Amino acid sequence: MKSSENREFARQARREGVMGPVLQILHIWQRRAPLLTAGALLSLLAVLIGLVLMREAGMRVAAMTLGVIVVTTGALRIFGGARVILRYTERLVTHDAMFRALADVRVWFFRNLARGAAAGLGFRRAGDLLSRLVSDVETLDGLYLRIIIPLLGACLVLPFLFIAINMVDTVLAVVVAGLFACGAFVLPLIAAMMGRREGGLVNHASAQLRIGVLDMVGGLREIATFGAEGRMLAHVRDRDDALYRAQMKQARMLAMAGAASYLCGQAAVVAVLAAALGLGLPRIAPLPAAAVLFLTVAAFETVGGLTRAGALAGSITRAAARVVAVGEMPEHAPPEGTEPAPAGTDIRFEHVSFRWSADRAPVLDDLNLDIPAGQRIAVLGPSGAGKSTLAALLLKAVAPQAGRITLGGRDIATIRDDDLRGRIAWLSQATHLFADTIRANLLLGRPDATEADLWTALEQARVADVVRDLPDGLDSWLGEGGTSLSGGQGRRLALARVLLSRAPILILDEPATGLDARTEQEFLQTLNDVTQGRTVILIAHRLTGVEKLDKVWRISDGKMVSARS
Structure with a gap:
């Protein structure tokens, strides 16, 4: 040793x-x-x-x-x-x-x-x-x-x-x-x-x-x-x-x-x-x-x-x-809420500041951001700018050191974790597919989903034909990390799982990571079609030009700056 x-x-x-x-x-x-x-x-x-x-x-x-x-x-x-x-x-x-x-x-x-x-x-x-x-x-x-x-x-x-x-x-x-x-x-x-x-x-x-x-x-x-x-x-x-x-x-x-x-x-x-x-x-x-x-x-x-x-x-x-x-939980662990989630889905960041450790510079510094219900926005910035931290705060994975975040006018710190995450679905850049059947992977998002619900989600994610062509359909076995599927197919299966949740708010954190340019554009176009009516927060390094967005923000020095309307 x-x-x-x-x-x-x-x-x-x-x-x-x-x-x-x-x-x-x-x-x-x-x-x-x-x-x-x-x-x-x-x-x-x-x-x-x-x-x-x-x-x-x-x-x-x-x-x-x-x-x-x-x-x-x-x-x-x-x-x-x-x-x-x-x-x-x-x-x-x-x-x-x-x-x-x-x-x-x-x-x-x-x-x-x-x-x-x-x-x-x-x-x-x-x-x-x-x-x-x-x-x-x-x-x-x-x-x-x-x-x-x-x-x-x-x-x-x-x-x-x-x-x-x-x-x-x-x-x-x-x-x-x-x-x-x-x-x-x-x-x-x-x-x-x-x-x-x-x-x-x-x-x-x-x-x-x-x-x-x-x-x-x-x-x-x-x-x-x-x-x-x-x-x-x-x-x-x-x-x-x-x-x-x-x-x-x-x-x-x-x-x-x-x-x-x-x-x-x-x-x-x-x-x-x-x-x-x-x-x-x-x-x-x-x-x-x-x-x-x-x-x-x-x-x-x-x-x-x-x-x-x-x-x-x-x-x-x-x-x-x-x-x-x-x-043992870190000092920035969020409190456990006790109240149900409100009916509204307007999101507001009010003077939010956060740093991962005391010896590091703030990732977010007095940040303010309003996201009305149903709005589609993009949050841009280089690696380390705080984009994923924004998602972690909204998912109540961590708690801000200053300021507050509200959902429907209620501080998310007071909302029960399960209720909050029932309103927010997250597609990360490293979404994991389990070494199990396609059915089991989809049911992770909604255990009570019917067969019809599963196929609807697969159709929306434009991967249903791939599943139908497999020998066992929904019961086909995925390799570890979904290795039996291509990168684009695995992404679409992960998207189907997110869509199955019926959450009114979607956080898409670098959802096209690892895809080639053509597959990335096709995947983002699918997102445009299947996320209508939901609040969409797209986190990305850059835009490809095919995204349909109401607002684009850029994180700079811990603050949110409007990139374009």
Whole structure:
């Protein structure tokens, strides 16, 4: 791992708390609390039955050796059967609860990702997002199954162990309980403190490797063009080596933690044997000695994985921090409105100012603009002038630092997001077509649309004939990003999806990007025909001459200047 990446990771680690993200994950899981609690209770009951079973089994074995009967075979069968049933039920419930809880985390993650994307957070690298959504979320199952459940079990076993052995000998009870507390609580805590950095490094290195691999796969054409295969492969190998080193450090930590826990258990067994022989500890009778020995072995088996889990706690807490980070919103995130959208669709920008960060110049500075309902305007300007920012503000993706924007005379900050976006349809310069059927791509704009509605939208976008010629029509499968269609056909399909929404306001942000001159003109002429009666805001670098517009504006120095009437 490069030193710059190490420094960035260290800075990130310092910013992250330990318990805050974990508590937020538990908050997301709260609707599964009854099922999670039931699983924990079943686990505790299974542990308790297992301890009783082992204690009684030890007494039975010793009694048979001495020629007496203390515990009947029937009692052991009852305890054994109960333990098997409880253990099976507990595994069923706890894993079902965990699967549901992780599904809740994924839904929460996606919702916040979508909200963050609208507020300017949607430009994270794909490999990092994939790592958070897959690896980090899956790592969180250890929080419940490897840490919470075993810790609850340890809290139950410790007093049971002490009380049961204290009935035989107090000194031995103190020694065994002390070793158990060390193996169940002290060593896992030390392992967690020592393993936090290593666990975080594994998560970070894994994410960096995914980023590198996806960058390489996505850019294969460019890599081949510039003959950079060797350099890119070496770059990925460096990240793979970094992940290997981090995993080896963690593996060594896990091995040390497991060995320390094992030694505690073996020391407890030695103490019981020493007491049975009267070596250094008060001598105890053979029958209770066998019961204590079986009980001790069973008790340490219940917490054998806690020290290893402690060493993995760093990965779990770091994974929690990376997952919940998607819910962090930037300072320019808009407020959530509570009012319905008004009937009118007049748009007004009143003294609007906006900058993306405090250390950058304002993109818009005291901008004023009136767009009456049904008017067709164009907003021109070079890259970075603020054209797309204008669309982001109107879509309530971000909020202005000064001034306000009204729709039908009402400040959009007070309007519910869903209601506002139901009035505004957006066709961006990078509209995405999903690797799904044409039907599914169209229904994204209006899930309740009928078959006739779909064909009407396709006819309006002048792409219906293309769809009819496909073997499966509306159910034809599009490749990733719509690669089975040409650029112009993909644009028209995206336009059909926008038209399907029936929104009275259309924002067309560089809608002909990537098209050749002839296809661009044909596409814009289609827009002229199918957007009649709607408010149209066309954002572009330049005009081709075929657009039908009521007004043309140009953004200059953050202000709106009329280009022509």
